[in-house]
Amino acid sequence: MTDRTADLNAIYPDLERRSVLISGGATGIGLSLVESFARQGARTAFVDIDIDAGRALEARLNAEGRQVLFRPCDVTDMSGYQRTIHELAEHIGPITVLLNNAANDVRHTLDELSYERFDELIGVNLKHQMFAAQAVVPMMRQAGRGSIVNFGSVGWMMASPGYPVYAASKAAVHGMTRGLARDLGGDGIRVNTLVPGWVMTDKQLQLWVDDKARELIKRSQCLPGPLLPEHIAQMALFLASDASAMCTAQNFIVDGGWV
Numbered sequence: 001m002t003d004r005t006a007d008l009n010a011i012y013p014d015l016e017r018r019s020v021l022i023s024g025g026a027t028g029i030g031l032s033l034v035e036s037f038a039r040q041g042a043r044t045a046f047v048d049i050d051i052d053a054g055r056a057l058e059a060r061l062n063a064e065g066r067q068v069l070f071r072p073c074d075v076t077d078m079s080g081y082q083r084t085i086h087e088l089a090e091h092i093g094p095i096t097v098l099l100n101n102a103a104n105d106v107r108h109t110l111d112e113l114s115y116e117r118f119d120e121l122i123g124v125n126l127k128h129q130m131f132a133a134q135a136v137v138p139m140m141r142q143a144g145r146g147s148i149v150n151f152g153s154v155g156w157m158m159a160s161p162g163y164p165v166y167a168a169s170k171a172a173v174h175g176m177t178r179g180l181a182r183d184l185g186g187d188g189i190r191v192n193t194l195v196p197g198w199v200m201t202d203k204q205l206q207l208w209v210d211d212k213a214r215e216l217i218k219r220s221q222c223l224p225g226p227l228l229p230e231h232i233a234q235m236a237l238f239l240a241s242d243a244s245a246m247c248t249a250q251n252f253i254v255d256g257g258w259v
Contacts, residue, residue, distance in 0.1 A: 009036070010234065012241035016041035019093040020240065021085060023075050023132065024102030026053035028201035029151075032229035033099055033236055038066035040237065043092040047073035047084060048102075067092070075102045076123035078131045085135040094139035097240045098148045100129035103170075105155070107162040118165055125169035130176060133191075137184060146189040147240045150177050152251065154197050157259045174251060181249035190248040192239050197255025200226040222257025 020037045024030040025046025031053075038044045038061045048054045051072045058070035069091055073084045089095050104124045108117065129150050140146025152174060156167035174193055181191040198217060200209065218224070235254050238244050253259060 009039075010237065012040055012237055012243060014242045015097075015237065015240060017043060018097055018240070019043045019089065019095045020045065020097040020099070021088060021095045021132070021136065022046040022099045022101055023128065024048055026050040026057055026070075028203055029196065029199060029229045029232050030101045031057060032233040033101060034068065035061065036230070036233040036237055037097075037240070038064075038068050041067075042097070043067045043069075045069045045071070045088040045092050045095075047071050047075065047081070047088075049074050075128035075132070076120065078123075078128065081128060082131060082135040085132060089136075089139060094143055095136045096140055096143050096146045098132055098136050098146070099236055099240070100132055100148070100150045102128060103151060103153075103166075105153070105163055105166050108165060109162070110164055113165065121165040122169055125166055126172050126176070129173065133180060137187075137189065140184075140189045141187045144188050146184075146187075147244075148180065148184075148189065148191045149236055149239050150191065150193045152193045152195040154195055154253065154255050154259045157195075177251075178249045185248060190239075190244070192244075192247060192249070193251045194232065194235055194239060195251050195253040195255070196232045197221070197227050197253070197258050199229055199232060201229055217256075220258045221255070225256075227254070227256050 020042045022030055022033050025034040026048035027050060034044055034046050034057060054070040058068050061068040071084050071088060073081055075081045133148055150173050153170040156171045177191050177193040232254055235252055
């Protein structure tokens, strides 16, 4: 975490020893989520296809005395992912916080799109969120509470070009959130969408953020300065905590005031 953001971190005592699962936790926003929940004292499990980065993060945080468990996993393999979720729960306890963070905003065009590629993109950007929820909801029902945080994107709201299936997937996340919130609210399970703006992850900086992009960000955000993964993590902590006890079926946009 950056020093500037670390000074602002809120502490949520109810997150201590809570069992948390984060998908796509090895890099980018996911890495900040794992760090933030681990430092709250949560039993934090995460999955990713980047095995080296995942193991390095697990080792670093456990060396700090945190409770972190990593498992390599391809979230587009739904049955394999659900097996991994149940295996992780055997180690950290029934999962009562789920952060559906894994996604891939790889650029693609309508002309080049195949049926197979469409299914792959839906799998990594939407489908795994539903089936992760399916796996953890019985645990949450047993516990009498739970928080599911689905991750959206402002990209589709801004009609951004270059990734129509990603945009469709992220728009669909909002409908999934509201449907699940209605179905699960009676069990004390809250479901919300966390909607990041243009977050300055290493991937974004390496692939897409040039001087032209920085000028667009400066013009478009109400607030000056870069939007960082840590800013997204702070909202995730709030949504996972009992501090947001009456928040469900909502979209929480963290974008510096762009959309």
